[in-house]
Amino acid sequence: MNTRASLRRSAKPRRPDPTRAARHRCRRGEVNGVTFRTFIVTLSVGHEHLLSYRPCNIKTGAVYLSRQEIMKWNGWGYSDSRFLFNKKGQAEFTGKRYRLSGLILPSLKDWFEGTFGANLQHKSPATPTVNLSAVAPPNLNEPFIEDLKAAGVAASHDPEDRVFRAHGHCLHEIFALREGRIGRVPDMVVWPSCHSDVEKIVELACKHNVCLIPYGGGTSVSSALECPHEETRSIVSLDTSQMNRILWIDEKNLTAHVEAGIIGQDLERQLNEHGYCTGHEPDSMEFSSLGGWVATRASGMKKNIYGNIEDLVVHIKMVTPRGVIEKSCLGPRMSTGPDIHHFILGSEGTLGVVTEVTMKIRPIPEYQKYGSVVFPNFQQGVACLREVARQRCAPASIRLMDNEQFQFGHALKPQVSSIFMSFLDGLKKFYITKFKGFDPHHLCVATLLFEGDRGKVLQHEKQVYDIAAKFGGLAAGEDNGQRGYMLTFVIAYLRDLGMDYYVIGESFETSVPWDRVLDLCRNVKERIVRECKERGVQFPPLSTCRVTQTYDAGACVYFYFAFNYRGLSDPVHVYEQVEHAAREEILANGGSLSHHHGVGKLRKEWMKESVSGVGLGMLKSVKEYVDPQNIFGNRNLL
């Protein structure tokens, strides 16, 4: 759904693990290189697992169980996992879920204070518990409830349940929660447990004119889950979390039929048990749901091998007020007029509820390997990625972080265990900056993830490193690569840490033709800095980007932007103005409105400009036909 935090299951030794020594030996041959380069590569340290995650079974005995018990109500992710500065002023990550859990991050404090001008003395703590008295009493549609009971669908109007499903993870949503402010929340939550439950709910909603808002993983960053203020009907949040079974796996055709409420990590784990995977790994996969991916046109980190969600789905079943929409067969491609899947993909909950999806699956790859390349500057890095895309040899994932993000990643380096390691780190740094002459304020790093047959991976790796060498890139080891990917899943946890100390931030993304990548990155970053200054932000903001996906004709660019809001009377407003300006800048520089976050309500104002008046009219007329009563009234997109 979005590229928020993610759980990155890493190089798991799925087959008997080749020894590290052996792997490095073969790399020595591959990297085309100077002994020095090999030297660095072999230095890479690290655990085999970026994180070892413990599956959390949501249905723990009690029937409608709420994830809010193990997840934060006003921040990202699991309640037991968070960053904090301990008494010594050192950053640590609590819990046991992630590879980083329980570790001390000695350089984070300096980076944090230096980058934002923040100070550990200046805290802005969140309200500790939900103030349930602030939740407005529910506006219930009694006849609807009666019929629902009769139909046997689980429901609740407990304030906590309602508050939990009233928001996604936009900055303004989380900021308000932390301050204890609660706006309009759904009046009621229902938990269908299968497709026919959904059919009943939708039918009853039409009958009693109730507004339905589908809720999957709740990881939206487009205000898509916000209840429209103008809505006067009873709003019912339709939580798909109980529809989470894999209904069948077809090994002949390599497909699986899955209920749409399943959460990414559960889907992947359960398929793994059968020796398969979908390969769809959006950064939010710990929490986001299959239905949510379909409804927002999600993109996964490893799309280069597996494809984006639209490439992965074979069949979709969706319940709409008009009835069920689905195709009649599981043919891999059809020429039957415009693909009706494309009305569903990206419909953002405005047309109906996706209940079941048939997806492609793949055998678990034999071998996985991280890698990284350091470039003297961002331009060289982009040129390299472009060349990789031109030769169509992109690994499962290839990302290029700019200098600021590289430094950010470095700040997350855990405490080094021995003097020897810290000596080696120093040596590496010396080699890159002094011997190779890279300017530490310009160099940037590309992180790589290879996947597949062992032999092919190694061959592939060589090809990519050879291309990189042509653009002045130096192989920089697995560890840097892994840490790069770690950044994406801890970033949302880090935002919560920032918010404890007057720092607010957000990420946003776009896709853009290759020839405009550099200009867009530079202009958007500069626009952010300038807008912050003009709006009275005291300290220069963090304004950083990475090229996060490559395509034949362009790339996906992902921005992080955060600033210290001390001294501002309305930080969220300032933040929103800056984000708005940044989006305008993206559009003016030939970028798209969104690559995978979706439009929601946050970016609605630009839809017409993005798809033309006629295009918008087409979408509207579909909505008009499918849902004339506006039962699916979240008012996203259109």
Place this chain on the structure above:
Amino acid sequence: MASRALYSPRHPVLKKRDDFEDVLEERRRSSDLRYALRCYTPTLYKGLVPCKVSMLKSIVLQSDHLQCVIKQVSSESGDSTECVAEEASLILDEMAHRMQLSTVRFFVFTLSKAFKRLFRSVCVNEEGIQRLQQAVQEHPVVLLPSHRSYMDFLMMSYLLYMFDLPLPVIAAGMDFMSMKFIGEMLRMSGAFFIRRSFGGDKLYWAVFSEYVKTMLRKGYAPIEFFLEGTRSRTCKSLTPKTGLLNIVMEPFFKGELFDVSLVPVSISYERVLEESLYARELLGVPKPKESTSGLLKARRVLSEDYGSMHVYFGHPVSVRSLAEGKIKRSQYNLLPRYIPQKPSVDTHEFLNDAAFRLVRIQEENMVLKPWVLIATLLLQNPDGMDLSSLTEQTDWLRHLALAFGAFLDWPDHEACSEVISCSLALHRRLLSVSAGHVQLSVTDAPQVETTPEEAVFQRAVVVLSCASYRNQILHVFLRPALLAVAMQSANSSRKDDIYNCFNFLRNMFSNEFILCPGDSVQDFEEACYLLMKRGVLQVLEHEIVMSASGQSTLAFLCSVLEPFLQGYQVVCRYLCEETNENLTEKEFIPAVRSFALKLILAGRLKCFHIHTVSASLDVLWAFEVLWLFN
């Protein structure tokens, strides 16, 4: 840094201007040679060291844009691409500058000597320099000086060297290149040469625009060019050209640069070096061809006193803020950026508007000397004035000009009469003073017999020279003067009628003066405001009434526009009386000129300051516009 103020309503009177400092003072005290050889460490754009000249050329020739045009031209003409590429390379060689610090140092040395002889002082606003220093580091800079004299660009480079700013590359007309030695010298001090006209030549345009854009994108050096396109012979700002402005703005439109800073620079002379040359040129004596020998002959000018010179660096104007809400940059999204695209109608309108506004900024920051006021008065009194009444009226005019926001450099603590006699002394070549009576005249008139035509010609030279000073202050009086004439000719005190009349005049003169298209209402209101504040008018809801004391001011303002109105009349009369059907534009000007001469000789036209010569083309244009309006 760059001001957003360009579009905000301003009241001219409230304008705050920086103080000046004389930069020659220091030069008079220390060695020019040592100065020319001193360590020069310019502030650089983002700290980037500019690339080599040869590197620059190859970047231009390899650019996608140029390659694309080369292919196009080659497929259209049938020549091989190598052949066209070769041609492009030659064009670039002909055009490109070859900046060399040693040549610059030579110029610095000689110009130090020359400037000290020519000028009493060269005053620069140092705050402007500081702003420029800041701007240069942040964004690529385009310098837009006004153009009254050949001196302009020499002075610009000289000043930038002086303040350790990066030396500009200057767009110069090809005519300079024909000056053998000097042309190359200029090239080596940063001038690049463009042909005066290359309308349909795609390849030339591509090389030229890519060359300028590359320098801008790379932050190679500030680009300097003259919005007015050529030197203004009348000292009246010329209608700006938008071609080069489009080129320097396009990298921003296309997202290749975050922003571009435009820095209008106003250069004003107490006495223009070329004053009588211009007058002759206006009267039809062809401009002497730029040549080295011509330049040597012209060294006579070195022996004269040209008073002081003022250079005012305006606030940098950010193209980004200028274009905000006016240019939709996403219009460039659907075409690869290297494919040349004609500016859209909107863009064109924006460029035109921006260009006018920039020229207005130049005008407003132009320093006016007391002589400008005196010249204005003397021209209105062709029979001359008594020194006492001249003094009195100059003082009156001075206050009026100040109230209208003129940037007047009037010496403090000096009696008015003192100031006036100083000015008269400096410009004695244009005057005769006898027994307290001041009159415009040819003092060193040749004793040989002259035909009446020649006498008229001689006199016209003086009048036009003088008029070029009066023209410097026109922009201050222009709007109130248009209102004054409108009131006179509207024969009504209804605001609507007066506005219509005002608007008519404004349209008629739209190519004569710098009147931003579309600012009609704003200009009208500004004029009303100024005259009301001066107590000349009372502006009621629907009426405009002259106050009792306003008569003299209105009369003065009307007579400011008088010569222009008469000039237009002459052209009209000519068109009505004499015109034969097929008249080309080229024949038109001399024809009108001789027609006017006939009228003058016949005594039917008293006024010498007909601007027909420079104006006639504008007049034609104005008629076309008015015709369309009707």
